Amino acid sequence: MTSAGGALVSAAEREIDALMALHPKGFDLSLGRITRLLERLGNPHERLPPVIHIAGTNGKGSTSAFCRAILEAQGLKVHVHTSPHLVNWHERFRIGADGSGHLVDDEVLADAVRRVAAANQGETITVFEILTAVMFVLFAEHPADAALIEVGLGGRFDATNVIAHPAVAVIMSISLDHQAYLGDRVELIAMEKAGIIKQGSPVVIGAQTEDAAREVILNIAERLRCPVSVYGQDFFTVQEHGRLAYQDEDELMDLPLPRLAGRHQQANAAAAIRALKAAGFELDEAAIASGLTHVYWPGRLERLAEGRLADFAMQDAELWIDGGHNPGAGLVIAEAMANLNDRESRPLFLITGMINTKDPVGYFEAFAGMARHVYTVPVPASEAGIDPDLLAQSAVEAGLTAESAVNVETAIASVCKNWNPDERPPRILIGGSLYLLGDVLKLNGTPPV
Structure with missing residues (x-):
């Protein structure tokens, strides 16, 4: 099937286009609809491998890309959920497999969309919520060693925030964005992002330009009695002689500079390393080095x-x-x-x-x-x-x-x-x-x- 412009339209794209025509566009932050839908699907979000849940205004995708590259260099299978996509809907769903994994096959995605839409029974819901449920179904049905799940918007009421026990919650850099939904001060936005923190689960706080944001996240993590690692305090990086020195309370590593351009990517790489360690993954320094030099994240510098x-x-x-x-x-x-x-x-x-x-x-x-x-x-x-x-x-x-x-x-x-x-x-x-x-x-x- 082709579009009016002559371009090939995939089976999954046809299914998602039908949903876009049926359901309201934009965001309607709530967990009630996604919870109801997941119950009808048998709660696939409760059958995932260890989840690394990542929120923040900037740096979410890059940190996820570093985590994926390091884990795959370690020989592990990694599911990855990101949003939005750049060209194709399939980019939002990377299925873990031996090697580097792959974007979800078109028919597999189309089938999952059909099943989730049928389970929703035509009730009011956003397309993002349906696609989040699709992600949970796909990740539950394909075995893997880890699931990297990026928040769509905010955190507290984002559709991904039905995960009760993440292996680690990661909060990256916070600044003003989506003020209509999240608030007009960084403290309010930080509070929304920190909504992914769960009682007793490890928390990693990436590099923050706003002290007020860091303090809000830290206070919430401490109130929930979570082990917390803060960039610049508990772990950090320094560029020396064309290399990257990473240090935390456990070790000092001499690593290559990240493949992703920009000094900020060094801090993102550090957050990824610390997050994987906090989640309980045993990492070889060689795998970390390989991950930094082979990481791929399109459209970011x-x-x-x-x-x-x-x-x-x-x-x-x-x-x-x-x-x-x-x-x-x-x-x-x-x-x-x-x-x-x-x-x-x-x-x-x-x-x-x-x-x-x-x-x-x-x-x-x-x-x-x-x-x-x-x-x-x-x-x-x-x-x-x-x-x-x-x-x-x-x-x-x-x-x-x-x-x-x-x-x-x-x-x-x-x-x-x-x-x-x-x-x-x-x-x-x-x-x-x-x-x-x-x-x-x-x-x-x-x-x-």
Whole structure:
């Protein structure tokens, strides 16, 4: 079956499209509907391998990717649930298998969606809740050694938060995002994220830029009598001589730098190591080193070295993508771009699309004095995309020069057309929305695998 545009539509996509037409879009944070549905399915969430439950504003996906890479290097089978996807729904469900596991097969996913939808009996529910139940069904029906489950939104009332006894709860960096659902202060957001902490279960608190957020999480963990490990206090990393030193109360390890770009990924890697140890996994230092050097997490400070868009850019230009979309993410991305410039100076151009639940001025402010110019573009995959002209005004308000463009290709062409050949070829960063990155990876011909 093909869509109106001629693209092949998978069986799972047809099933999910039918659900999207039937059920309300967006979020409706509650555990009542998912609990009812899981009971009808025989409570598959109670038949999972040890669960590493990961929440946070930024860094959830990267930390999950590090955990997966390390565990697989240890020879273990690992299920992984992440959201949202970039190109295909299947990316949300990685099934553990010998080697590196695989994205769920299309017919397997379609069958699970049909079964879960039938069990729901047409009652009011969100599509995310149905897909969360699908995840639990898939993970319960396929044997594995661990399940990495990323929170969708918040934590306390997120549909994944029916897990009664996680092997470890991990809370990554917290900053302002989704204020309409989670609150307009980091303390309130931290309280929602910390809702995944369960009585007596280990807790790992990743690097936090806000002391208030760290204190809220720590207080909740201590009240629930949980063993707690805090980044910068109980475990930490230091970059020395092109290597990564990791230390906790048990050991000091000399490790390679992570494959994922950006200094913030060193702290994410540390949180992953500490989380796996807190969950009770016995790790070889060689497996940790292998995991850091082979980790794969698309769309997060990823360089597009080949593909249609990469070929479209001028020769020797650098094309980077990152799905960060809030002020906290803007800061770490800008720092990563500055570190790249320390090694090889290039003028930086932004091509940015965002949706209207974000803080565009806060995001752009991180690049003030760094980005030479911003091109703002639509986000075709979302009805909530900010008009590019309005987004350009936000960039100007943040102290940058900006103009709108019809699409990403036009923006890349504008950078190349106006380039001064006496300068180094530019570094172009496409970002601001995971929805936009999905379109970019599709255009480039390099979808996640």
